[in-house]
Structures are given as C-alpha cells and as structure tokens.
Amino acid sequence: MSEPARSERQLTADAVSAAATARGEAGVRPTGPGERSTSVVRIRVGEVWLGVPCAAVETICVANEVTAVPRTPPHVLGLINVQGRAVPLVDLARYLGLTPAPDRDADDSKRAIVVTAGEMRAGLLCAQVCGIVELGQAELRPPHSVTDPQLKPVVVHEADVGERLCLLVDVAALLEGARVR
Amino acid sequence: MSAEPATGPGERAPRPPLLLLATTIGPVTVALEAGLVVSLRAADPGAPGADNGPGIVDLAALLGVDAALVAPEARVAELDLDGERLRVRLGRRVELRSVPWHAVDPLPAMLAGVGDLFLGLALLDGRYLFLLDPDRLRDRAPTVFRSNVEPAHA
Numbered sequence: 001m002s003e004p005a006r007s008e009r010q011l012t013a014d015a016v017s018a019a020a021t022a023r024g025e026a027g028v029r030p031t032g033p034g035e036r037s038t039s040v041v042r043i044r045v046g047e048v049w050l051g052v053p054c055a056a057v058e059t060i061c062v063a064n065e066v067t068a069v070p071r072t073p074p075h076v077l078g079l080i081n082v083q084g085r086a087v088p089l090v091d092l093a094r095y096l097g098l099t100p101a102p103d104r105d106a107d108d109s110k111r112a113i114v115v116t117a118g119e120m121r122a123g124l125l126c127a128q129v130c131g132i133v134e135l136g137q138a139e140l141r142p143p144h145s146v147t148d149p150q151l152k153p154v155v156v157h158e159a160d161v162g163e164r165l166c167l168l169v170d171v172a173a174l175l176e177g178a179r180v181r
Numbered sequence: 182m183s184a185e186p187a188t189g190p191g192e193r194a195p196r197p198p199l200l201l202l203a204t205t206i207g208p209v210t211v212a213l214e215a216g217l218v219v220s221l222r223a224a225d226p227g228a229p230g231a232d233n234g235p236g237i238v239d240l241a242a243l244l245g246v247d248a249a250l251v252a253p254e255a256r257v258a259e260l261d262l263d264g265e266r267l268r269v270r271l272g273r274r275v276e277l278r279s280v281p282w283h284a285v286d287p288l289p290a291m292l293a294g295v296g297d298l299f300l301g302l303a304l305l306d307g308r309y310l311f312l313l314d315p316d317r318l319r320d321r322a323p324t325v326f327r328s329n330v331e332p333a334h335a
Contacts, residue, residue, distance in 0.1 A: 067309040068208035070244035071295045079289075079302070079309050086302055086309055088291040119290045180294035 037134045042166055043113055044128035046098035048151075049166045051133070051159070052124070056115045056171040058082075060129055063089050063110040072180050080123055082114055089123045090178050097150040100127070117172035120179060133166070135159050143167060153177060198279045202258065203310055206241050206272040207250030210310040212303075213269070215277060217260045217315055224255040224270060238269045238318055243298070262315050269318060278305060285312065 040051030041060075059082060066078040066089055075095035079086045089112060093100055112123035140157040146167060154177065157168040201212035202221070241251045252273035260267045285301045300312040 065307050067210075069292060069295065070209045070211075070246065070311065071298070072292070076292070081304060081307070081309075086286060086289055086304070088289050090291075121289060122291050175291065179291045 036137050038137075038140070038168070039132055039134055040166070040168060041113060041132050042130045042161065043124070043126040044130065045092045045096065045126050046100050048096075048098050049130075049161070049164050050092075050126075051135070051161075051166045051168040052113060052115060052171060053168070054132060056117060058114040058116055058121070060111065060113050061123070063112040063123055063125065066110075075178060076180060077125065080112065082123065085121075087114055087121055087123045088180075089125060092124045092126055095150070095178050096154070097148060115171050115175070117175050120172075120175040122175055122178065124174075133161050135161075135166075135168075140168065196282050198281045199285065201278045201280055201310075201312070202271075202275060203278045203305075204240070204256065204271040204275045206244060207246035209244055209246055210305075210308065211240065211244065211299075211313050212278065212310050213258070213260070213313050213315065217262065218258050219261045219266070220259045221275065222257055224257045238267065238321060240269060240271055240313075243318075243321060260315060260318075262319055265319065267315075267319055278310075280305065 039054040041054055041057050043050050043052060061080070061082055063080045066080055068078045069076060069088070072078075075091050077089040077091050080089050081087075089110075092098070110125055111127070111129055112125050113129060114121065114123045139159045141159065143152070143155045143158045145158055145165065146152050146155045151167070154169055154174040155167045156170045159166050159168065200215040202215045202218055203210055203212040237257065241248070254273040256271045256273065256275045258269050258271055258275075260269060280303045285303045287301050288295065288299055298314060298317050300314045302309045302311050
C-alpha cells in the first residue's frame with residue numbers, strides 16, 4: 001500500500017527543529033551530562049508561549065481546508081485532513097480563554113500543531129510555531145504564575161526561554177478536556 | 182450475468198461502492214445510504230404538521246445548525262427502515278454520491294460525543310461528509326409519525 005500523499009504545506013517537527021537550528025535561534029540549548037531534558041515545541045497562542053512536548057507532536061501543518069462538524073462546542077473548529085486522516089482542529093485560544101494578539105496575528109494562515117495522546121489526536125490552532133527547545137529538569141518550575149482556571153489544569157511546568165516565559169502543556173489533559181462528550 | 186469482475190480462487194469480490202444521498206445543511210454535509218430512500222420531493226411549505234410540523238425528522242435541528250444558515254427551501258426524503266417509514270427534512274441541495282467503502286472512516290476519538298448520530302465520515306472533494314446512522318434517526322423520530330407499513334417486496 002502506498003504512503004498517503006503529504007501536503008507540501010505540511011512540515012514535520014524535525015523540519016521545524018532543523019530550520020530553527022539553521023537560523024541559529026537561541027531555542028536549542030545543550031544540557032549537562034546525565035541531566036534529563038525535555039524537548040518541547042514552542043508555540044504562541046495570543047500573547048502566551050506554550051511548550052508542547054515533542055513526544056506528543058505528530059506534525060505541524062497549515063489548516064486551510066476545515067470542515068465544520070455538527071454538534072460540537074465552539075472550540076472545535078472542524079476537521080482537517082492530515083496525511084489522509086481526519087483530525088479535529090481545536091481553537092486553542094478559545095479553549096484556554098486566551099486573548100488573541102490582533103497586532104501580531106494579522107497573518108490569516110492557520111497553523112496547527114498536530115498532537116496525540118493515547119487514542120486521541122487533534123490539531124491545535126496557534127498563531128506561531130517557534131522551533132524546538134531543550135529544557136533541563138533544573139529549568140522546570142511548578143507553574144506558580146498560572147492562575148487562570150482554564151489554563152491551570154493543562155499546564156504542568158513553567159520555564160524561562162530567553163526573556164519569555166514558556167508554559168509546558170500536559171497534552172493528555174488538554175485533549176481530554178477538549179474532547180467532545 | 183454478474184456485473185462484478187471475475188475473481189480467482191480464495192479472492193473476494195470487490196465490495197461495490199457505497200451509494201449515498203448527500204445533502205448540505207448550512208456548513209455541514211451529511212449523507213444517507215441511498216438504498217433506504219423511497220421517495221424524494223420538495224418540502225410543501227403549506228403543510229403544517231407534516232413537512233413543517235413535529236412529525237418529521239428535521240436534520241437542521243438535529244444537527245444543531247444555526248437556523249439563519251439553513252436555506253428555506255428543503256427536500257423531504259422518505260426512508261424505508263425495515264418496513265418502517267420515516268420522513269426526513271433535508272437541505273435544499275441534494276446529490277447522489279458514490280464512495281468506496283475503504284474511504285469511510287470512523288469519527289476521531291476526540292469527537293466521540295457526536296459519534297452516536299453518525300456511522301462514520303468520508304472525504305469527498307476535499308471536505309468531509311458525515312454518514313448518518315438511520316437507526317439513530319429512527320430513535321429520534323417523533324413517534325406520532327412513525328407508522329409500520331408492509332415492506333414493498335412482501
């Protein structure tokens with residue numbers, strides 16, 4: 001059986017990583033010998049930067065063709081076709097109650113990071129995808145800065161990446177909360 | 182003589198494609214197995230209690246589509262579900278589509294909550310259509326308009 005056709009607009013996480021490395025971004029940082037590290041893809045939703053564990057990331061794509069799904073809550077925008085599979089598209093800003101940044105989100109393209117947890121798979125709509133960053137265990141802190149009740153259940157750690165705060169997401173909790181019951 | 186291609190020993194004959202009656206209601210396209218449809222006609226706006234009343238399964242209402250997005254003109258299909266007749270109010274646009282069985286997928290696990298109404302989904306012309314489960318439609322039909330009739334072949 002032949003491989004399903006891959007859209008030329010779709011990027012893999014590896015490609016994002018390679019591009020970030022090629023640009024010399026401060027995202028990839030080596031960790032010390034023996035130190036456990038977590039690789040996350042950094043995405044921006046509104047003014048908030050989230051870190052999605054690479055282990056949960058399947059691909060990154062542009063979601064231009066979205067099919068509406070009946071009887072779904074507003075945060076489910078519809079279905080997108082990702083490499084031949086139907087994937088629900090979740091409006092992350094709406095689900096997490098984050099305000100879009102109109103001055104920065106003028107670009108109409110819909111970037112989605114496709115994540116999996118168990119049998120669940122979804123595309124998370126975000127404003128920006130900014131490569132992969134390695135975070136050592138020592139850099140991860142409890143998410144004390146997160147007080148928002150919608151954000152709190154899905155954020156497991158926070159860390160400083162450059163001058164920005166990055167909130168690490170529990171993908172399983174996110175998908176479980178966003179699923180249509 | 183069978184129209185199906187000859188198959189070798191141990192090979193299964195290819196399953197014929199699924200013939201669907203597809204209708205678009207607002208932003209949503211749903212489909213019914215065409216073999217269930219006994220008749221198809223334009224809805225009669227002057228027939229309260231029938232085409233516009235409580236005795237018909239209104240797909241727009243069932244799917245939760247915003248009434249403002251629903252075209253006022255509609256088609257009404259009458260289905261034969263094992264001898265039981267069921268009338269369903271569709272959208273304005275209705276078309277016959279053929280879908281290979283292997284193109285029909287179950288709903289994603291994230292959408293399990295909407296899945297009870299649908300048998301699955303299929304990608305057609307770049308957009309997904311949702312296959313309605315006729316038994317679920319029957320479950321939701323107002324009992325007053327359900328009537329047992331003799332199957333046509335009886």
